[in-house]
Amino acid sequence: MSQQETISVQKSVSAKKMIRRKKRKSNIYGFLFASPWIIGLLLFYAFPLLASIYFSFTTYSILQPGEFIGLDNYKQLMNDDIFWKSVYNTIYFAILFVPLSIIMGVSLAMMLNMKIKGMAIYRTIYFLPTLVPHVALAVLWMWLLNPGFGLVNGFLDTIGIQGPAWLGSETWSKPSLILMSLWGIGQAVVIYLAGLADIPQDYYDAADVDGANWFKKTFHITLPLLTPVIFFNLIMGVIGAFQQFTLPYALTQGSGKPANSLTFYVMYLYDNGFKFFKMGYASAMAWILFVVIMILTSIIFITSKRWVHYQGK
Amino acid sequence: MKKKSIQKLVAHICLIIASILFITPFIWMVSTSLKPITQVFTFPPEWIPRPFQWSNYLDAMQYIPFFTYLNNTVIITVFSTLGVVLSCPLIAYSFSKLNWTGRNALFFITIAVMMIPGQVTMIPLFLLFNKLGWVGTPLPLIIPAFFGVPFYIFLLRQFFLGLPDSLMDAARIDGAGEFRIYWQIMLPLAKPAVLAVGLFQFMGSWTDFIGPLLYLTDEASYTLSLGLQQFQSQKGSEWGLMMAVSTMMTLPVIILFFFLQKTFINGITFTGIKG
Numbered sequence: 001m002s003q004q005e006t007i008s009v010q011k012s013v014s015a016k017k018m019i020r021r022k023k024r025k026s027n028i029y030g031f032l033f034a035s036p037w038i039i040g041l042l043l044f045y046a047f048p049l050l051a052s053i054y055f056s057f058t059t060y061s062i063l064q065p066g067e068f069i070g071l072d073n074y075k076q077l078m079n080d081d082i083f084w085k086s087v088y089n090t091i092y093f094a095i096l097f098v099p100l101s102i103i104m105g106v107s108l109a110m111m112l113n114m115k116i117k118g119m120a121i122y123r124t125i126y127f128l129p130t131l132v133p134h135v136a137l138a139v140l141w142m143w144l145l146n147p148g149f150g151l152v153n154g155f156l157d158t159i160g161i162q163g164p165a166w167l168g169s170e171t172w173s174k175p176s177l178i179l180m181s182l183w184g185i186g187q188a189v190v191i192y193l194a195g196l197a198d199i200p201q202d203y204y205d206a207a208d209v210d211g212a213n214w215f216k217k218t219f220h221i222t223l224p225l226l227t228p229v230i231f232f233n234l235i236m237g238v239i240g241a242f243q244q245f246t247l248p249y250a251l252t253q254g255s256g257k258p259a260n261s262l263t264f265y266v267m268y269l270y271d272n273g274f275k276f277f278k279m280g281y282a283s284a285m286a287w288i289l290f291v292v293i294m295i296l297t298s299i300i301f302i303t304s305k306r307w308v309h310y311q312g313k
Numbered sequence: 314m315k316k317k318s319i320q321k322l323v324a325h326i327c328l329i330i331a332s333i334l335f336i337t338p339f340i341w342m343v344s345t346s347l348k349p350i351t352q353v354f355t356f357p358p359e360w361i362p363r364p365f366q367w368s369n370y371l372d373a374m375q376y377i378p379f380f381t382y383l384n385n386t387v388i389i390t391v392f393s394t395l396g397v398v399l400s401c402p403l404i405a406y407s408f409s410k411l412n413w414t415g416r417n418a419l420f421f422i423t424i425a426v427m428m429i430p431g432q433v434t435m436i437p438l439f440l441l442f443n444k445l446g447w448v449g450t451p452l453p454l455i456i457p458a459f460f461g462v463p464f465y466i467f468l469l470r471q472f473f474l475g476l477p478d479s480l481m482d483a484a485r486i487d488g489a490g491e492f493r494i495y496w497q498i499m500l501p502l503a504k505p506a507v508l509a510v511g512l513f514q515f516m517g518s519w520t521d522f523i524g525p526l527l528y529l530t531d532e533a534s535y536t537l538s539l540g541l542q543q544f545q546s547q548k549g550s551e552w553g554l555m556m557a558v559s560t561m562m563t564l565p566v567i568i569l570f571f572f573l574q575k576t577f578i579n580g581i582t583f584t585g586i587k588g
Contacts, residue, residue, distance in 0.1 A: 030413025040460025
């Protein structure tokens, strides 16, 4: 073996050592920097998640340890009228609100995207309602929709329509909630606007050369290329709709009146857990919600391959 | 060309109508907050308060212990925002710029955790905080922020991934320690994203309702959200005063928005496009 070779072997050994030492060092620091989250993950996510599964099979409450009852909580839920009422209310809200918010949000964003003067002002105006704290929003809309002295019925009166009792009416309480939720779609409008800005002008220029009209350009260029953003807002919208709590709670002081027409799923869950202290029962409700949200999200994800178009793909 | 200007005109008309619909509730809120009680209950409604009753604001602050609630809200908001801003970028940096065994697996778990609805962990968490003796104090609304929030970690990681490694490597050659590289070089570069995350947390904390509802059992520890809700359930017809409280609660957020408009818009856009 020549001297040179010996040196190169020695070199490679020390290089390997250095790489190993470097790897160990980056392992230590990486782990160290992530350690708050590792603790947080275990303490605030992993442990509660497992505990919640267990509780859902028990009669646990804060007052007594509770006993293991298998699937009884789940069986009992299936025969609980208020449970089904809350499911109905939640689905009713989601089915109407999510599509309406997408249609309204996309239309507003498309109009704003027409290189219109005062775009920044319009955008600010649509965004402002999203800044109102939800309890304040609830109180404000209770007043706007006040049957006797509210602005909405005052306006309807001037055009000769007698307004309904809104939040006081079993039929109109959920539409009222949808109305006030639509007031807060500004955040989605901002996201749609960013999505629209990402569509290259070339596509429209090419369509112009081919003599495509507005209708064709909207349905063959704008909307297909906006589908990734619609997809995002659809998922967030569905998840948010199923977790609706603060607005209906604040509107009804937690009672879900009239006639439980504003008792939403999470409100009933909260009642069971923290008013009736049926924490096992409430945990079972939480797991049903979790599974339903997972299924819905998966369905949206699976079908997205058919209707979501990514640029350049 | 003419067709285009007609299109724009139609768009302007639609946008103006929508703007009126979006802005009217605000004007109505402020207008009611300044009306004497007799004028609140007039039909059809009137817009201009006669006279401007500024004392509604003073009355509202006495009806509810406004400054106590404000103080509680500010404490929770400031400390939870501080917690998020200290912990999340550090964790995100470790997930994006440092190589360590198990990193990708842990990041995958972090993403999965984002899917868990808060209601699932709500009850065991309450019991945990109850065991610790924290129920009735603002601690459950502050301390977890110091241990990272998955959504923010995810957003910041995406941002860090877009930053070049060359600066870190150069600093390493110069002999800078790992923490110094993070604190003095990488964190300042991530300022826009950190600001956006801080803003999200500030907003979330300021307007949070279910958290205070669960943990703040003592009236002296109530936040503004909780205070307004309670006020509403007790004095449901004092619309002038309630609108005054609502206005005072919304105003700080709106002021913040006008100062940090870019951060707001960019933060939300980043969420929607990268998320």
